[in-house]
Amino acid sequence: MSWRITLMAIASAVVCTTATFALAAGGVRSLAHTAGIHFGTAVNVEALGTDAPYSRLLAREFDLVTPENAMKFSVIQPERGRFDFSQADALVAFAEAHAMQVNGHVLVWDQQLPDWLTQGHFSSDELKAILREHIQTVVARYRGRVASWDVAAEAVGEDGKPRETFWSRGIGADYLALAFRWAHEADPQARLRYNDYGGEGAGAKSDGIYTLVAGLRTHRVPIDAVGLQMHVSLNDAPRPEDVRLNMKRLAALGLQTDITEMDVMLPLPASRAALKKQAVLYGAMLQACLAVPQCRSFSTWGATDRYSWIPEFFPGQGAALLFDASGHAKPAYWSIKLALLTKASHKR
Numbered sequence: 001m002s003w004r005i006t007l008m009a010i011a012s013a014v015v016c017t018t019a020t021f022a023l024a025a026g027g028v029r030s031l032a033h034t035a036g037i038h039f040g041t042a043v044n045v046e047a048l049g050t051d052a053p054y055s056r057l058l059a060r061e062f063d064l065v066t067p068e069n070a071m072k073f074s075v076i077q078p079e080r081g082r083f084d085f086s087q088a089d090a091l092v093a094f095a096e097a098h099a100m101q102v103n104g105h106v107l108v109w110d111q112q113l114p115d116w117l118t119q120g121h122f123s124s125d126e127l128k129a130i131l132r133e134h135i136q137t138v139v140a141r142y143r144g145r146v147a148s149w150d151v152a153a154e155a156v157g158e159d160g161k162p163r164e165t166f167w168s169r170g171i172g173a174d175y176l177a178l179a180f181r182w183a184h185e186a187d188p189q190a191r192l193r194y195n196d197y198g199g200e201g202a203g204a205k206s207d208g209i210y211t212l213v214a215g216l217r218t219h220r221v222p223i224d225a226v227g228l229q230m231h232v233s234l235n236d237a238p239r240p241e242d243v244r245l246n247m248k249r250l251a252a253l254g255l256q257t258d259i260t261e262m263d264v265m266l267p268l269p270a271s272r273a274a275l276k277k278q279a280v281l282y283g284a285m286l287q288a289c290l291a292v293p294q295c296r297s298f299s300t301w302g303a304t305d306r307y308s309w310i311p312e313f314f315p316g317q318g319a320a321l322l323f324d325a326s327g328h329a330k331p332a333y334w335s336i337k338l339a340l341l342t343k344a345s346h347k348r
């Protein structure tokens with residue numbers, strides 16, 4: 001009898017090891033699927049057409065894509081009434097060709113607004129009409145093809161109070177509720193999200209975001225999720241436990257959450273020790289997401305260090321992503337895979 005038990009134990013160990021190896025050998029997206037979340041990144045659309053290894057890496061590793069800039073107001077509507085969807089269409093086509101979900105980014109934001117808009121001296125009613133036309137033209141074009149939208153972003157200040165923005169000054173405080181309603185009218189099936197940075201864990205801004213979205217829910221505004229951007233550094237990152245608790249309290253409002261734009265900037269040249277600490281941070285934030293059923297996706301803000309926004313905006317900093325500038329996996333990549341493998345093995 002004991003030889004039978006021994007054989008079964010060996011067989012199960014082989015099966016488990018084989019399955020684990022098979023899971024580990026594939027891209028992250030297959031592990032993420034097994035663990036029950038989408039794994040995404042922001043896409044540099046210009047590079048899609050010029051950098052074949054980059055495109056192949058995206059298709060292998062990610063099942064969710066967000067246009068880094070291709071769907072921003074100034075790109076989509078550079079002149080009043082003239083819409084340019086060329087970059088956005090290219091991204092959506094790439095996603096559909098590789099069985100990826102698309103997160104549309106970003107309908108209402110205070111940056112990358114065209115001069116015709118910011119210098120137009122429009123009345124409140126004119127601005128409402130302009131914003132409604134923009135949102136409904138863009139969302140309707142991708143109805144059924146873009147699964148979720150960052151309807152609004154970064155509308156809460158560091159102090160937790162509503163931030164004064166071009167839109168709040170021009171339309172009034174109800175611009176956010178209007179934007180969500182207009183987006184919902186254009187595509188009732190789309191998942192609508194508020195997306196922000198600096199409020200991922202505990203603190204005044206986190207509380208301010210919570211208050212904002214709780215108010216939207218109270219007024220039956222069609223908001224489905226909150227995006228936690230997670231732009232951090234080794235010395236400036238939320239506690240993973242605080243992130244998990246924040247996700248839980250947002251879930252209690254009926255809201256899903258996502259980690260939407262994670263990157264961990266490092267002083268350049270990045271040391272081995274810093275890369276290891278970066279790996280720990282990525283793994284810990286993913287584990288916080290995996291611990292909350294309502295956390296539905298984990299995305300980085302860029303796939304490779306070659307296309308990261310960080311060096312331009314933070315001189316001397318970089319190496320913020322999972323793959324280096326040549327597309328080679330960094331320690332953070334393996335930390336992400338280990339967290340997903342661990343989750344997947346617990347789901348069996």
Ligand code: G3I
Nearest residue numbers: 068069072105106111112153197229231261301308309310
């Ligand atoms: O496309 C123009 C080009 O024609 C022009 O010659 C050049 C020089 O002026 O500018 C180019 O546009 C730049 C654009 O990136 C595309 O490269 C803008 O100036 C530049 O401001 C813009 O930066 C983007 C930034 O958002 C502002 O929109 C970054 O790439 C992008 O990574 C960053 O992403 C944001 C998210 O949307 C929201 N969350 C924060 C995150 C980081 O700031």
